[in-house]
Amino acid sequence: MVRFSDIKGIREKESAKDKPEDKAAEKEEIRLSDTQMLGLGESTSAFEVQDLQEVNPEVAAYYEKFVKRAIEISDRAKNNQGISPSPILSDLHHIIKNDLIDPLFEYAMSVKHGYDDSIVHNIEVTFASLKLGKGRGYDTKKLLKLGLAAFFQNLGMCEIPQEILKKKGKLNGKEVKMVRSHPEVSARILSQLGERYKWLQEIVVQVHERSDGSGYPRGLRGPEISEMASIIGLCDTFLAMIKKRPYRDKIMRPDAVRFIIREAKGQFPPGILKVFLNQISLFPINTYVRLNNKSIGRVVSTDRNQPLRPTVELLYDGQGRRLKEKEIVKLSEHPLLHIVETVDEEALS
Numbered sequence: 524m525v526r527f528s529d530i531k532g533i534r535e536k537e538s539a540k541d542k543p544e545d546k547a548a549e550k551e552e553i554r555l556s557d558t559q560m561l562g563l564g565e566s567t568s569a570f571e572v573q574d575l576q577e578v579n580p581e582v583a584a585y586y587e588k589f590v591k592r593a594i595e596i597s598d599r600a601k602n603n604q605g606i607s608p609s610p611i612l613s614d615l616h617h618i619i620k621n622d623l624i625d626p627l628f629e630y631a632m633s634v635k636h637g638y639d640d641s642i643v644h645n646i647e648v649t650f651a652s653l654k655l656g657k658g659r660g661y662d663t664k665k666l667l668k669l670g671l672a673a674f675f676q677n678l679g680m681c682e683i684p685q686e687i688l689k690k691k692g693k694l695n696g697k698e699v700k701m702v703r704s705h706p707e708v709s710a711r712i713l714s715q716l717g718e719r720y721k722w723l724q725e726i727v728v729q730v731h732e733r734s735d736g737s738g739y740p741r742g743l744r745g746p747e748i749s750e751m752a753s754i755i756g757l758c759d760t761f762l763a764m765i766k767k768r769p770y771r772d773k774i775m776r777p778d779a780v781r782f783i784i785r786e787a788k789g790q791f792p793p794g795i796l797k798v799f800l801n802q803i804s805l806f807p808i809n810t811y812v813r814l815n816n817k818s819i820g821r822v823v824s825t826d827r828n829q830p831l832r833p834t835v836e837l838l839y840d841g842q843g844r845r846l847k848e849k850e851i852v853k854l855s856e857h858p859l860l861h862i863v864e865t866v867d868e869e870a871l872s
Contacts, residue, residue: 582626585618586634589649593642593674600681600712608671608716608723615653615670619663624653633809641680641688644762649673651758651803652751655795658802659754672726673755679708703739706731725749730756733790750795757783757791757799775865777805806833811866817841819866820852829855831862838871 592611599606618627628650636643652673656666680688683705687698694702710728713720729752732738734745738756764779774782780800788796806812810822812835820835832854837846854860 578630579623579626581621582623582630583634585614585623586627586630586646588614589646589674590636590638590642593645594638596675596678597642597681600678605715606712608675608720611671611674612667615667615674616663619653619666619670624650624657628654629808632807640766640768641677644759644766645674645677647762648676648755648758651762652755654802655754655758655798656751658798659750659795665751668722668726669751669754672723672730672751673758675709675713675723676727676730676755676759677705677709678712678727679705679710682708703731707740726752726755730759732756734792735789737790745792750792753791753795757795760787761799761803775867776807776810777865780805804833805830806862806865811838811868811871812862813864813866815861815863817843819843819871823851826855833862 592614596606596611618624628647631643631647631650649670653666653670656669661669683702687694687701690698706728710724713724713727716723726749728740729743729749732741732743732748732752733756734748734753736742736744738748761779761783764774764782765776767773780803783791784796784800791799804825804827806822806825808822808825811819812822813819814835818837818841819839820837822833823836824834826833834851834853834855837850837852839845852860854862
């Protein structure tokens with residue numbers, strides 16, 4: 524799990540340096556003006572997801588299944604017991620074969636839970652990584668590898684004391700070193716699986732490496748880093764930013780996306796960033812938004828062809844009064860209405 528301060532500090536260090544441009548990366552340069560920034564582009568399906576009130580029971584069941592798997596694996600790792608990837612691979616194969624990646628990601632991002640944050644974060648990173656891998660055109664074999672690596676990427680956190688993980692203030696040097704050791708701890712634990720899973724160790728140990736050499740533990744650069752590790756690292760970064768942590772408040776989703784593009788674009792391959800922007804909706808299901816007429820509503824469905832114009836269930840009118848009757852507005856059919864900002868749900872209670 525990455526701390527937001529890691530990204531910010533890295534960019535401040537790099538701002539004074541003049542580095543030669545990578546010609547390969549130049550071809551896929553990311554700019555805020557790109558239509559990909561808004562998620563525009565080709566899509567096989569107009570509507571990405573439907574209201575979570577209509578969620579497929581199988582989706583909810585598999586989410587719970589993955590949570591239980593994560594808890595079991597974490598407990599076994601803490602107690603130096605053997606772990607097996609076979610049950611995870613079986614579950615991953617099922618959700619890939621039955622096209623459950625997208626609905627599982629949306630469900631994971633919106634469901635209320637009472638589980639430990641680190642467990643939930645791992646599940647979210649797994650489904651987000653699969654979503655990007657799918658967008659990248661990965662076949663089933665590559666998606667299985669990607670999903671398994673994402674699921675195990677934070678395994679080494681089991682050896683980090685909870686007082687450090689839950690610390691509200693800034694970590695001291697010793698604590699930072701301990702946290703940054705977790706990729707190698709993860710690889711060490713996974714080494715018990717033998718040579719057959721040597722590839723898994725290599726991906727997991729590289730998740731916190733960055734294209735510009737600012738990552739850890741080896742300071743690898745560009746093509747030295749596995750593409751799968753970069754996908755997982757980007758998802759890990761984004762999902763950590765949009766969730767509340769003991770040491771900071773959460774960052775609203777559009778702001779997190781903009782920050783990654785402006786401040787962290789040198790840390791990830793441009794091709795991966797483009798897939799990320801095309802696959803991750805700026806206004807996902809259950810996001811609360813304010814419209815230009817000052818009314819407030821909840822996003823109930825999204826349209827990839829018009830990502831800035833989702834369908835919204837209005838909750839409050841322009842004067843801040845709670846609406847008594849349900850009113851659904853498809854922004855794609857109301858050209859004079861548009862979203863001006865996202866609203867924190869806690870501010871409405």
